[in-house]
Amino acid sequence: MNIAVLASGNGSNLQAIINAVKSKKIKAKIVLVFSDKADAFALKRAAKVKIPALHLSPKDFTDRAQFDAAVAKALKTAGVDVVVLAGYMRLLSPGFIHAYEGRILNVHPALLPAFKGAHGIRDAFEYGVKVTGATVHIVTEEMDAGPILAQAAVAVTPKDTFESLAKKIHAVEHKIYPAAIAQFLKTILR
Numbered sequence: 001m002n003i004a005v006l007a008s009g010n011g012s013n014l015q016a017i018i019n020a021v022k023s024k025k026i027k028a029k030i031v032l033v034f035s036d037k038a039d040a041f042a043l044k045r046a047a048k049v050k051i052p053a054l055h056l057s058p059k060d061f062t063d064r065a066q067f068d069a070a071v072a073k074a075l076k077t078a079g080v081d082v083v084v085l086a087g088y089m090r091l092l093s094p095g096f097i098h099a100y101e102g103r104i105l106n107v108h109p110a111l112l113p114a115f116k117g118a119h120g121i122r123d124a125f126e127y128g129v130k131v132t133g134a135t136v137h138i139v140t141e142e143m144d145a146g147p148i149l150a151q152a153a154v155a156v157t158p159k160d161t162f163e164s165l166a167k168k169i170h171a172v173e174h175k176i177y178p179a180a181i182a183q184f185l186k187t188i189l190r
């Protein structure tokens with residue numbers, strides 16, 4: 001099974017996935033890391049372990065559909081079976097989602113369906129919830145709304161700041177995302 005990881009930023013989830021592939025917890029090969037941001041640290045993490053890394057800039061395409069078609073083409077060329085979003089901050093077009101229907105996974109830093117969108121950690125923190133967490137789900141056309149594969153809760157204590165909460169949520173993501181990917185490849189795709 002070949003996976004591609006799409007990331008726009010730091011790539012700490014990418015790193016957790018790289019580690020899980022290395023230790024064979026995830027039985028798959030990462031054949032491509034793709035980023036829409038030239039300076040994404042995720043690209044450096046890929047290069048460090050010699051995983052092919054590709055960047056395309058949305059600015060070089062006329063619209064989202066064209067950009068996503070180019071990304072899908074690169075993925076197909078690399079023989080990608082499953083697409084793993086790890087902090088990929090672009091909405092995917094319907095064409096891309098259909099090209100990998102049921103085979104695109106995402107991690108969201110809140111307990112969906114609560115606090116959808118780009119600021120899940122901050123929105124939950126500012127709302128004042130006492131429990132939040134992380135969710136792994138299958139990506140469908142509706143943002144942050146696909147079938148849930150895994151969730152883990154994180155308590156918000158009176159001492160927590162946004163930063164300390166973010167740290168706890170990321171730590172949980174790094175556990176549940178690789179585990180959910182492994183499970184997905186083992187059970188759902190077979």
Ligand code: GRF
Nearest residue numbers: 010011012013087107108109
């Ligand atoms: C994670 O919190 C993830 O839930 C969200 O974006 C963040 C990416 O972090 N979608 P990283 O780039 O994996 O460090």
